[in-house]
Amino acid sequence: MGKTASAVVGAPIEGRSPSRMAWDRLKNDRTAKISAITVGFIFLLALAAPIFTWIIHTTPDQFHPETLDPTFGTNPVGKLGGISSQHWFGVEPRTGRDVFLRFAYGARTSLSIALSATALATIIGVLVGLISGFFGKTVDLVLTRTMEIILAFPSILFALAITPVLENALEGWGVPTGNATRIPVMIVVLSMFGWPYIARIVRGQVISLREKEFVEAARSIGASRTHLVFKEILPNLWAPILVTVALNIPTMITSEAALTFLGAGVIDPTSDWGAMLLASVPFYSVDPTYTFIPGFGLFILVLAFNLLGDSVRDALDPRSSR
Amino acid sequence: MLKYTLRRIVSGTLVLGIVSAIVFSIFYILPSDPARLACGKSCTPDLVARIQVALELDQSLPVQYGRFIKGIFVGRTYLANTDAARECGAPCLGYSYQTDQPVTLLLMDRLPATLSIAVGASILWLLIGLSSGILSALRRGTWIDRTSQGFALAAASLQIYFVGLILQFIFVDKLAWLPMPGYTSPFDYPLDWAKQMVLPWVTLAFLLSAIYSRLTRSGMIETMGEDFVRTARAKGLSSRDINIKHVLRAAMTPIVTVFGLDLGSLLGGAVITEYVFNIPGLGKLATEAVTNLDLPVVTGTVLFAAFFIITANIVVDLLYSVLDPKVRLS
Amino acid sequence: MSAFLEVKNLSVVFPTDDGRVQAVDSLSFSVEKGKTLGIVGESGSGKSVTSLAILGLQKGTRAEVTGEIWVDGKEIVSATESEVRKLRGKAMSMIFQDALAALHPYYTVGHQIAEAYLVHNNVSKKQAFARAIEMLDRVGIPEPQKRVNDYPHQFSGGMRQRAMIAMALSCNPSLLIADEPTTALDVTVQAQILELLRDLQKEFGTAIILITHDLGVVAETADDILLMYAGKQIEYGTVRDVLQVPQHPYAWGLLTSIPRLTGDPNLPLTAIQGAPPSMISVPSGCAFHPRCNYVEKADVCATRVPELVAIESGKSHSVRCHMDSELRQRIFSTQVKPQL
């Protein structure tokens, strides 16, 4: 990319394609770079989590009773929640489990759930938005009403409430409970409330594109509806979809953490940032480090994603900035 | 206008009807054993059997739902003609067997706490959010703008449960300036009430004002670029008049919308805030009901929250039509 | 006595991420009371920026304004915002292009007119409102007592433009800048509005700057013409001079592209080739040279910016072109004039 970009210097600005312009803007955006590096770093941490188990010689689930005050199991030995050369982020009260490893593995869980939910919500949202916007009439009416109804649900409350009920139903059909069920249920529940936002944006774009000349032209030469939707309209939507996805990821991360924090999320011993925060609540006063680490991690991750999303939006639609 | 109001109310009621049907179906049909779920943790086989009868699980779904809806309007008696008969007056949203009380009563019981959080916090976040947003927009590009928007961006990425715990650690545990958050009736102990509410208000306002600050700023800046603002300047209006009468007035409309919706969903239960600060509001009721699998209360809280959201939607639409003559007069 | 409005060496530069954009470059002109100056140019040529500069509306933005603008003996460029504010609406006011966007959607037309009047006159709200009705009546709005309470979106396009004019004239300004006041309107309404402006000018002796891309409108209404291209004035003079003996190839192009009722109907219309330049990358030298059919000294046209030179000493008619006047005259009389 760097080579071609340097070749462009001096050429008239009009010569660049919109996506190239967006990319160039993004590349010159310092905030975007820093936040992308931060996000990348956390991804790397998540991916490399198993490597750390090998370096530290323990696992995220391994108890370390020797790191706890024998009188008060709630207090790790040492300052700042038991931070030491062996336990970089300290240890968990009561168990002595390594907080750094739980943090790294927690990033895995949090990110994979949030990203899966975003992906699912995007697929549904784009499909529904396309269909609704392109076909209009009754189909549109039914779909927009559906979105309206979904948005009328108190999402966190409902997600919280439906998780045990869904699990109970699945249990009734012979599906065992546990994280193998809980995580897919969470992904479904999260995306259920995420897709209407995407669908609404796609729908709006499709409606404005539907009447554009190139679509009319394709229609006039007898292109099929599928062709029109997927070959003519969809390729013109990547910018708004990208922006929506970029801004949706942090929302999903926080929703996932909130759900877990409220107790309808990932089940121990599987680690998750929301679950770590939940587990830290009783100890916030005796061991604030343990609260601070997942909370701060979540803050940094969400902030980085938010900034990155803003930058992507600004790059793709410069008028929206400043 | 009247016609529009009526139409909005009718369509809102319709949405609420659909939502209630969905909620009802999900919570009473989906689970493999709704009676067991409704019965909760300290359950006896005898109680399960009684709840099975009380929930009329032998009836068809439309009949069950019909009776549920009827109960909302005229009330109903669960386990009529038995020793364990339970009266549930209108509007009856079901009966909690775990607490042995009608759900409506439980909801009303918890409403004041949620109301306290919502009203106090919303005043605070509007004050902070709007003033910092306006200041940012007017002092665009200066250090004031950069600082306040930096804060806003950071705050918008923070979580209530994280900030709440940190603030509690600082102000309750370390400095001991505030008592543990909780709820006391403002009519009995107004001072205690306020002191205990400070943290929930501040935490919620801190995070939400960030959104309002960003929203106000971008709305103001966008409006400042509008032709009619240029016209106002060309007329020779003072910048104060322009900013207040022309810019803010136009930028306010979308904020009113967002505010209405935020307040609506908050009134349905500030779930996380109440959970973190242990405030016995609707959100806490819901989380408790979920943990105890008290199905009637779960259903009730979800429906009640949906009611607030839908009402807020209607109010916002009506308010919008008051604020925007284009909507009002079309 | 000097002219009511005198602009000397006005330049406006916008710093952007992609570089500095010279929107207006060393503009000089003047307008007397009761006279009309037409500023003509393609979109992006700097017409509107010029008008905003006169009203001092770029103060407090990133735009860098240099030169001098004298309005009724007061200098605008160096004046403070509050000094200029006192002039706006009273000594000078402006009619904007898109009246729907230029009127506040949430206030009634009457309120907006009264507001303008209230700022500069020590009157009651009631009196200001009466003034609004009076002005609406003056600009030809039927049933002004009733319509004064309407919102802009309830007016038709022509009525909105009239309301704008009413607002602009409510304080009897000495200078009125009309930025494409008729562009969005259909032809009959257009004529009515121009007629209205003329009548009001007669009545109040207002100096008018009429900004347009339509030479026909200028021919009908203006006394002087300022032709702009890429932020520079390329020809300036009285209507008679500029329309009858245009000097700049761009003026020729403009004039020959207008269909005429007189003359040889078989002559083809000639459009100016190419597209107006982007303000981000203005061509070097004479900005018009890539589109000019008469580039004689190619290296000079492409590298050096031509000076503004008077056609005849003592007259205001001036042009910015590298061609010498003899050559210009020859080309005009042999190639251009027959097409007119």
Added chain:
Amino acid sequence: MSLKKKAIAVVGAAALASATLLSVNAASAATTTFTTPVAPIKGAVKGGTVTILAQGDFEHLDPARNYVGGTLDFYRLFTRTLTQYRTVNGKTDLVPDVAADLGTTKDGGKTWTFKLRTNLKYEDGNKITCADMKYGVMRSYNDDILDGGPTYAKDFLANPTDYKGAYTEPGKDLPSVICSPKGDAITFKLAIPVPYFPYVTTFGAFSPIQKAKDTKQNYELRPISSGPYKIESYSRGKELVLVRNSQWDPKTDPVRWNYPDEYHVIMGADQNVIEQSLISDSGNAKTSVSFDTNIITNLSKVLNVAKYKDRLFNFDSAYNRYYAINVDTVKDLNVRKAIQCAVDFKSILLAAGGTSAGSYANSTIPKSIKAAYRNFNVCGRDVSKKPEAQIDQAKAFLAKATNPKTTLRLAYRDRGVEPLRAAALEQSLKAAGFTVIMDKYPSSDFYAPAAKRGAANEPDIIQTSWAFDWAAASGIVYALFDARTMTPEDAKSNQSRGDFADLQKLFAKADTSATAAQEKILGDIEQSLIVDKAAHVSVYFETSHYMAGSKVGGLQVDGGYSTLSVLGAYVKK
């Protein structure tokens, strides 16, 4: 023998119940009488409101259904029973309450007669009669409707007519409870000799209930008071307000004081919030105390800190946390011994809060039951000195096993720190070479399914606990280890499913032995079950740390219920 039945009934409530006689004088106290009014507490003043912070609502306030430590103490403020515990200056005695003496028996404990006080009144002004006492017993037979309580009355009383309860058979009489013609004495005929029967009559089934005012399962919403306070309002899950009962006469009461004007019970705060509120001691918390909140997470901030010394109450609870090893499924003794050695006492207790929250125990019989307690080693070491898992020994035992079973199913409840304790065990079992299937049960539905024998997912190890109702091995060993309590389908509270011929012989011998000898035999049984059979691992006894606000006085640890008693509470001026 009928103790079996009792054990079953206790199963469901064992974790909730916490009634112990740790410091109560032994059954011989029955011969002494304490009928005089209780002496005033030094420095106590009348007036004010004592607030009780509770995490949740009372399970039951109906006397017959009450089986929870804190509530058992609290409900005495408005409920008098036949006999009752009284604690003065840290010493707890059994005293007659509605009764006028501690009961007499002439046949070694099979028939008990109690004299009654005849001058007692309910809050409504009605006299408390012997018939009311009898009705209270009769309605407790309907434990289908009045569920949740101890079933001692039903278990111990002779029932030749197969009486089913006052609600089921309204017209029928219970002949084993007899009122004297004058109504000044009540006699109980038991199915077996129960020498400690006067302790049993401290439970709520032996409290007076007016038949006309019995609202069955709704009675607990508004029980009629016979004590110094009465219920003014009760909003379930939210608040209970007690005000003075003017009909109560302090001269007739050897147990209760009545210092505050009102008691307010505020329900619904979380564990941590109550801990923090009480520690911070601001506002309302100054006059507050909690009877269901053990200071756990913030203990390190307050224990042994001078500032809190006067308002932090530390005492041993009756709870023993233990693991039952299922001998039905883990048949090889060496595998069981391997499990026993693999139990990491240290990390399990740490998960519960460390040595401040409990003390290591080799036995479920506490040291305080001197007649039965044995100081034996588990897995060859003194667990209080070497609490860490003995992994090498565990591996050695596992290697010796002829029928090695290396995959173990561990059953535990999803409640509080129990999953963490289970996880701690899982780790050390894994280290010893086992594969562990973690089988989490819902908090509400644990004891019965875990006790199901021959089920598909029958657990190999059950993480559970026991709190005895009176301080004797008879209150522990019969319930937990007697094979006769089991059926082929249901292990009941014998979660280890032990049925060893040699031990059953000892049980038969214990049945017919006198108290002291019986206790000794029961101690032998437990030791054998742990050391020889490796079917049981006791891990620790819980330590309670209760806190009160700085303005609450008169609180003391009640030996009867092993809890912080609010009976003598007063608001300091």
